[in-house]
Amino acid sequence: MEFSNLYYLFxxxxxxxxxYFLMPDxxxxxxxxxxxxxxxxxxxQPLYLLxxxxxxxxxxVLGLRIRPGKKWSIALPVxxxxxxxxxxxxxxxxxxxxxxxxxxxxxxxxxxxLIDGLNAIxxxxxxxxxxxxxxxxxxxxxxxxxxxxxxxxKVKIEKNFHSVLLxxxxxxxxxxxxxxxxxxxxxxxHQRKMYPRMIFEGFQRFTIGLAEKVLLADYCGLIITxxxxxxxxxxxxxxxxxxxxxxxxxxxxxxxxSNMAIGLGMVFGFRYCExxxxxxxxxxxxxxxxxxxxxxxxxxxxxVYIPLGGNRHGKIRQIVNMFAVWALTxxxxxxxxxxxxxxxxxxxxxxxxxQIMPQLEELPGRLRNLLTMLAVLFGWxxxxxxxFAELGIVLxxxxxxxxxxxxxxxxxxxxxxxxxxxxxxxxxxxxxxxGQIFTGACGMYGKRRRSNAIDARKIVYIAVKxxxxxxxxxxxxxxxxxxxxxxxxxxxx
Amino acid sequence: MKRIYTALCGAFLLFLLLVGLISTFDxxxxxxxxxxxxxxxxxxxxxxxxxxxxxxxxxxEYFADTFPGRESLMExxxxxNNFYYFAGLGSEDNASLVVDFxxxxxxxxxxxxxxxxxxxxxxxxxxxxxxxxxxxxxxxxVAEQLGSVVLIGDSAFDVPxxxxxxITRYAKAVSAIADTLGSGVRTISMPVPNSAExxxxxxxHTGSHSQKAMVEKVRDNLGENVTYVDAYTEIAKHIDEYIYxxxxxxxxxxxxYYAYTALCETLGYEAATLDQFETGQWDNFVGSMYxxxxxYPQAAVLKNxxxxxxxxxxxxxxxxxxxxxTGLTDPVTMGTICKVREEVENKYLTFMGGDHPVTIVExxxxxxxxxxxxxxxxxxxxxxxTSNYSKIILIDPREYYNLNSDIDLKGFxxxxxxxxxxxxxxxxxxxxxxxxxxxxxLTQ
Numbered sequence: 002m003e004f005s006n007l008y009y010l011f012x013x014x015x016x017x018x019x020x021y022f023l024m025p026d027x028x029x030x031x032x033x034x035x036x037x038x039x040x041x042x043x044x045x046q047p048l049y050l051l052x053x054x055x056x057x058x059x060x061x062v063l064g065l066r067i068r069p070g071k072k073w074s075i076a077l078p079v080x081x082x083x084x085x086x087x088x089x090x091x092x093x094x095x096x097x098x099x100x101x102x103x104x105x106x107x108x109x110x111x112x113x114x115l116i117d118g119l120n121a122i123x124x125x126x127x128x129x130x131x132x133x134x135x136x137x138x139x140x141x142x143x144x145x146x147x148x149x150x151x152x153x154x155k156v157k158i159e160k161n162f163h164s165v166l167l168x169x170x171x172x173x174x175x176x177x178x179x180x181x182x183x184x185x186x187x188x189x190x191h192q193r194k195m196y197p198r199m200i201f202e203g204f205q206r207f208t209i210g211l212a213e214k215v216l217l218a219d220y221c222g223l224i225i226t227x228x229x230x231x232x233x234x235x236x237x238x239x240x241x242x243x244x245x246x247x248x249x250x251x252x253x254x255x256x257x258x259s260n261m262a263i264g265l266g267m268v269f270g271f272r273y274c275e276x277x278x279x280x281x282x283x284x285x286x287x288x289x290x291x292x293x294x295x296x297x298x299x300x301x302x303x304x305v306y307i308p309l310g311g312n313r314h315g316k317i318r319q320i321v322n323m324f325a326v327w328a329l330t331x332x333x334x335x336x337x338x339x340x341x342x343x344x345x346x347x348x349x350x351x352x353x354x355x356q357i358m359p360q361l362e363e364l365p366g367r368l369r370n371l372l373t374m375l376a377v378l379f380g381w382x383x384x385x386x387x388x389f390a391e392l393g394i395v396l397x398x399x400x401x402x403x404x405x406x407x408x409x410x411x412x413x414x415x416x417x418x419x420x421x422x423x424x425x426x427x428x429x430x431x432x433x434x435x436g437q438i439f440t441g442a443c444g445m446y447g448k449r450r451r452s453n454a455i456d457a458r459k460i461v462y463i464a465v466k467x468x469x470x471x472x473x474x475x476x477x478x479x480x481x482x483x484x485x486x487x488x489x490x491x492x493x494x
Numbered sequence: 495m496k497r498i499y500t501a502l503c504g505a506f507l508l509f510l511l512l513v514g515l516i517s518t519f520d521x522x523x524x525x526x527x528x529x530x531x532x533x534x535x536x537x538x539x540x541x542x543x544x545x546x547x548x549x550x551x552x553x554x555e556y557f558a559d560t561f562p563g564r565e566s567l568m569e570x571x572x573x574x575n576n577f578y579y580f581a582g583l584g585s586e587d588n589a590s591l592v593v594d595f596x597x598x599x600x601x602x603x604x605x606x607x608x609x610x611x612x613x614x615x616x617x618x619x620x621x622x623x624x625x626x627x628x629x630x631x632x633x634x635x636v637a638e639q640l641g642s643v644v645l646i647g648d649s650a651f652d653v654p655x656x657x658x659x660x661i662t663r664y665a666k667a668v669s670a671i672a673d674t675l676g677s678g679v680r681t682i683s684m685p686v687p688n689s690a691e692x693x694x695x696x697x698x699h700t701g702s703h704s705q706k707a708m709v710e711k712v713r714d715n716l717g718e719n720v721t722y723v724d725a726y727t728e729i730a731k732h733i734d735e736y737i738y739x740x741x742x743x744x745x746x747x748x749x750x751y752y753a754y755t756a757l758c759e760t761l762g763y764e765a766a767t768l769d770q771f772e773t774g775q776w777d778n779f780v781g782s783m784y785x786x787x788x789x790y791p792q793a794a795v796l797k798n799x800x801x802x803x804x805x806x807x808x809x810x811x812x813x814x815x816x817x818x819x820t821g822l823t824d825p826v827t828m829g830t831i832c833k834v835r836e837e838v839e840n841k842y843l844t845f846m847g848g849d850h851p852v853t854i855v856e857x858x859x860x861x862x863x864x865x866x867x868x869x870x871x872x873x874x875x876x877x878x879x880t881s882n883y884s885k886i887i888l889i890d891p892r893e894y895y896n897l898n899s900d901i902d903l904k905g906f907x908x909x910x911x912x913x914x915x916x917x918x919x920x921x922x923x924x925x926x927x928x929x930x931x932x933x934x935x936l937t938q
Binding site: 006007008009010011012014015016018019044045046047048116124125126127129196197198200201204220223226227230231232407408409412413415416417418419420452454455459463467470476478479480481482483 | 495496498499500502503506507510511513514517518540541542544545546547548550553554557558561564567568570571574575577578579580581582590591592593594642644653655695697698701702703789
């Protein structure tokens with residue numbers, strides 16, 4: 002279940018919050034939150050809920066037996082986790098590597114067969130549109146990080162099943178992350194402070210995320226569709242415009258969801274790690290990957306790159322380790338060769354960048370940002386086309402081999418101009434700076450912000466914030482009323 | 495401060511909850527005037543829908559469709575689209591817009607939905623049975639991308655795009671109909687262009703958008719047992735006349751007349767002349783293209799410049815009945831030219847009252863019997879055919895297969911004494927996988 006729809010906003014969100022806040026103590030609040038999360042999951046894929054609880058229980062039980070430093074004790078649960086991921090996400094991909102191609106996929110065929118059987122005895126089930134369990138890539142990684150942290154002694158073994166289950170199942174981050182590590186929420190799971198300002202700021206964060214998704218990302222997606230309908234996305238102008246709009250869409254879609262998740266976490270008293278830090282302002286690919294999907298980057302750094310030896314065993318070993326990380330990063334995004342290609346592309350970029358970094362640093366900052374964004378944009382083109390034949394046509398189009406422009410591209414461009422300007426501004430640090438200047442002008446930094454004393458500037462500060470939230474919510478509702486909910490791109494990963 | 499934040503959080507929560515409760519318990523709207531469509535109804539909770547997850551998907555759509563004050567919010571949505579669909583800084587005449595053309599206007603039929611909205615205008619078409627309410631049909635199949643709607647000035651066009659091998663497949667499906675019906679029935683194919691071919695800039699009707707190329711591809715891929723009618727050339731001779739609506743995706747009655755003359759010429763019949771018919775008109779027609787883009791600010795130019803429906807009433811005595819079942823029982827009597835009430839905005843329903851699974855027109859003309867396999871473009875053609883045919887049977891595959899029933903086409907034609915079978919479609923259908931699938935189904 003996505004957050005960017007009216008049903009969630011006006012029914013599920015207030016009802017679950019009310020239910021949660023009415024619980025008198027932390028233990029009951031946790032049980033309530035767990036129940037809500039299960040319900041939330043079941044609303045999308047009820048049968049997979051059982052599987053997720055099962056996998057969680059296996060991780061919990063085997064986690065109890067982990068002995069720090071004893072490799073055998075962590076091997077089994079990690080293998081089980083990866084096997085679950087392999088079966089549900091990569092089975093057809095792996096089979097295709099050995100020449101076995103099952104029409105519609107093995108699991109899909111199995112489900113269709115099962116559904117046909119059930120329908121024959123009186124059910125009237127519809128075929129699923131996807132067999133990928135919601136959030137599997139995110140929660141499996143959360144589980145692995147827990148096991149690894151127990152193994153390295155970073156966290157203590159959790160004795161209560163419902164506590165680890167809550168960490169993995171908490172619905173704000175279940176669908177699309179951030180990848181929450183147990184160590185980050187361990188304390189908050191048992192004793193978290195909930196105060197009104199944090200809840201209010203959580204609301205604000207959620208609304209900003211919703212606006213990014215609904216007011217920017219979804220409309221960028223519509224432009225890509227319009228260009229494709231015109232047959233313009235394979236010609237010079239259309240291909241570039243389409244790539245630029247996808248670059249914006251992916252960012253506002255995923256960053257927007259992360260902001261909603263972080264905001265909801267705050268509403269329920271949790272502070273999740275940040276997932277994005279203005280990645281499109283980066284002046285190098287290295288910097289970009291420090292700012293984009295940070296929870297995934299740090300996961301691979303801490304649980305793959307460093308355990309493999311990082312940069313501690315010479316240059317060749319470091320390059321091999323980097324290659325492994327980037328091939329896996331690519332593969333994590335989907336069971337398709339284009340994702341692997343995209344991962345390797347980033348690996349090559351980073352290797353080249355490391356070699357020429359001194360020369361790059363001599364260039365003006367804006368030029369470096371532009372070059373970085375060109376490289377990133379090209380990467381997103383690889384990322385967005387799972388069909389290599391289609392990818393080839395688009396790349397040729399970007400180089401001008403398929404003609405300059407198709408009918409109607411000019412109109413699409415003109416129709417989209419204000420949106421493009423809004424997206425460019427949204428990607429820069431300008432909105433953040435405006436917020437900081439305003440906060441500073443109201444004197445809302447440091448102790449004064451936390452104090453309970455009321456003065457005129459504080460009232461103005463809050464009034465403007467409330468007005469801002471109401472305006473964004475209003476615009477989101479108006480926008481959502483005219484469209485059906487658009488699934489987030491990262492929900493497929 | 496703590497109290498202020500507490501109050502604000504409480505107020506937010508209360509507001510969201512209140513709107514949610516009102517939306518849940520208020521009376522649901524069933525029709526959207528601004529979008530001219532039926533709204534979703536509350537889904538039924540079943541074990542199956544819970545298990546396969548469709549219940550909450552349907553409920554979410556129902557909730558959005560019946561949200562309190564939705565119509566008023568839709569108006570605000572149009573204002574918001576001033577930002578997302580920037581019309582430039584010029585005058586209204588310069589309004590330009592491109593949106594995708596996925597299904598709505600092309601994929602499913604429309605029919606008059608109010609029995610009072612239509613009265614037969616032909617004197618001989620007296621109701622034999624009480625009129626029944628034709629059912630509004632649901633879209634057939636999954637929406638597919640067929641092309642683009644382009645608004646230029648005060649005219650909207652649906653620009654089709656040639657889609658892979660769809661047209662070849664279409665031609666084969668028509669040939670298969672000829673094979674099935676055998677030599678006793680003459681099968682005729684008449685693909686017709688739409689307005690984008692003649693009234694848009696070069697770029698919208700060349701290359702993959704060339705409708706001339708599309709109809710010629712149909713011609714080149716038809717079997718030898720199919721007669722091809724070149725309506726394109728005949729229509730192209732009359733582009734300075736009012737042969738297409740500006741606010742609707744259909745041709746006018748006059749446009750259909752020129753296709754009829756092309757048909758007559760190919761078959762060796764004498765076409766009736768326009769002065770043989772009594773004429774009439776319905777003013778203020780704002781058609782499907784407006785409906786389709788009404789959510790965009792540029793659409794206002796269409797609303798402010800409506801079309802006029804001019805019609806020519808058949809001089810032959812006709813009895814027209816449509817059937818909403820495969821057994822051809824419970825007929826509903828209509829006119830080939832229907833009177834549409836002023837508030838009915840889709841005035842193209844003038845012709846045959848819209849799309850029905852099966853319609854049969856019997857005339858006092860001494861001529862053969864023709865089966866017309868069509869979508870809505872065919873409707874405006876039928877009244878012309880009454881001048882040359884004794885019996886005209888219409889099948890709209892989209893509506894027919896909505897009845898969840900198969901058809902034995904050969905047996906049907908034998909039973910009805912069909913001499914000719916005309917397949918008439920416009921370019922969106924020539925490229926529509928779902929429509930072509932339905933044509934193929936006719937012979938399977």
